[in-house]
Amino acid sequence: MALVRAAQRGRMAAFEELVARHRDKIYARAYSMMRNEDDAIDLSQEAWVKAWQRLKQFQGDSSFGTWLTRIVINLCLDQLRKQKRQRAESIEELGEESGGVERQMPVIAANPTAGLERDELRQRIDRALGQLSYEHRTVLVLHEFEELEYKEIAKVMGCSIGTVMSRLFYARRKLAALLADLKKESET
Amino acid sequence: MTQHEEQLELQAYLDGELDEARARAVAARLARDQQAASLLRELRLTRQALAAGEVVRPLPETREFYWSKIQRELDRLEAPATRPVRESFALRLRRFLLPASGVALVAGLGVAVARWHGAGYTGGTETALDDSGALTYHDYSAGATLVWVSYPAEEELAQDDEIGTVE
Numbered sequence: 001m002a003l004v005r006a007a008q009r010g011r012m013a014a015f016e017e018l019v020a021r022h023r024d025k026i027y028a029r030a031y032s033m034m035r036n037e038d039d040a041i042d043l044s045q046e047a048w049v050k051a052w053q054r055l056k057q058f059q060g061d062s063s064f065g066t067w068l069t070r071i072v073i074n075l076c077l078d079q080l081r082k083q084k085r086q087r088a089e090s091i092e093e094l095g096e097e098s099g100g101v102e103r104q105m106p107v108i109a110a111n112p113t114a115g116l117e118r119d120e121l122r123q124r125i126d127r128a129l130g131q132l133s134y135e136h137r138t139v140l141v142l143h144e145f146e147e148l149e150y151k152e153i154a155k156v157m158g159c160s161i162g163t164v165m166s167r168l169f170y171a172r173r174k175l176a177a178l179l180a181d182l183k184k185e186s187e188t
Numbered sequence: 189m190t191q192h193e194e195q196l197e198l199q200a201y202l203d204g205e206l207d208e209a210r211a212r213a214v215a216a217r218l219a220r221d222q223q224a225a226s227l228l229r230e231l232r233l234t235r236q237a238l239a240a241g242e243v244v245r246p247l248p249e250t251r252e253f254y255w256s257k258i259q260r261e262l263d264r265l266e267a268p269a270t271r272p273v274r275e276s277f278a279l280r281l282r283r284f285l286l287p288a289s290g291v292a293l294v295a296g297l298g299v300a301v302a303r304w305h306g307a308g309y310t311g312g313t314e315t316a317l318d319d320s321g322a323l324t325y326h327d328y329s330a331g332a333t334l335v336w337v338s339y340p341a342e343e344e345l346a347q348d349d350e351i352g353t354v355e
Contacts, residue, residue, distance in 0.1 A: 012259075016255055019254070019255055020251050023247050024246050028242065028244075028246075041247070041248075045254070045258050049261050109226065113233070122242060122244075123243060126242065140238065145238075166192075172235070173231075175234050175237075175238075176230050
């Protein structure tokens, strides 16, 4: 907290130290949302610039890391929305968003991650997350990794709680199917 | 309640987002609905898998390089707040000094020329002749007289114009 206070008083050296301490976490969050190294680096740096500009607004209600993570998440969401507007949506993505496919999927009975070591499990989840649409991936990241409640996710994503619940449901169902596929793939 | 709404309620039950009364109602449904119980199990397994956390992914840039780009951007953003003041002051100063120095130069030359000629200056007379519209200037030191004659006389031209207008 002393570093944050020093940075708030305009000490650039203190701010540089904060960057050094939190940079991996902020980059990792940007990567988990963007799935692209260059975008993740650029957006994480943009988040630091924004943090410096808004540093006086940080009151310490949450940890500095949490506050900064919200900034990078918002930047990533803005960027993803821009990208979505710029490219024509594929039929698959539209279908995924409506959730029609996931609703019809049979329930996965066997645990698709049983017996996996932690690192291997993380690798599989990472691969599966990379195959989700950004809306589904984001809602999972915010709920499972950032541990936000439905209403907080709705606020961050700018949608209703109902939409959050739908997206989270489809995202989980799709992820379960992807993990089952990866399990089959590894067994063959 | 539609089937989809029941599914979402089941998920909310898993996430602890239901109030006590709704949670009790869902628990009762799970006891008699095998399909709902299977779906809840799948959702729970997925949630448990995600609890393993994320792949550790360190930033692929050195501390110095990463920071240098942030610092450059901060410098760039902070520059406009200070530069315009300096620039506008410099511009204002230049804008004032250029004409002022020009005027000062002309005035200085004028004074110098006047002083140089001052000793021999004997003055001059300027006369305007109303009738012809001519103007004369006599320089005593040079002993010369200059006469400007406008032809035709401006007054005549004006009169011609008036006559023409009447016609």
